[in-house]
Ligand SMILES: [Zn+2]
């Protein structure tokens with residue numbers, strides 16, 4: 001996964017919102033607000049689509065779409081304000097061979113200490129290079 005510059009500029013489009021006739025692909029809830037940009041996948045045109053998958057674009061040989069995820073399965077990250085993947089989402093992502101969408105927290109939760117440490121090491125290395 002490449003780091004995204006937009007991750008720290010949350011866009012309203014990326015937030016959870018209530019969508020009629022749409023359910024969370026992970027837990028099945030159709031009453032909670034859903035985030036559409038957390039998990040995405042594409043399927044061959046003739047593939048049978050899994051439950052919960054929403055087609056957003058179609059080409060000659062493929063269907064692209066998203067798995068809507070509710071605000072309970074992907075709660076907003078307090079650090080960047082984007083939906084963060086819970087363990088249930090990670091499991092679902094793996095099972096569906098899905099990819100992260102445009103708006104998902106780059107994991108400020110569990111792995112936060114590690115990434116902060118890595119960033120510290122990198123910035124130290126950069127300073128070294130300049131001197
Ligand atoms: Zn859910």
Ligand SMILES: [Zn+2]
Pocket residue numbers: 077078079080081082084105106107108109
């Ligand atoms: Zn975050």
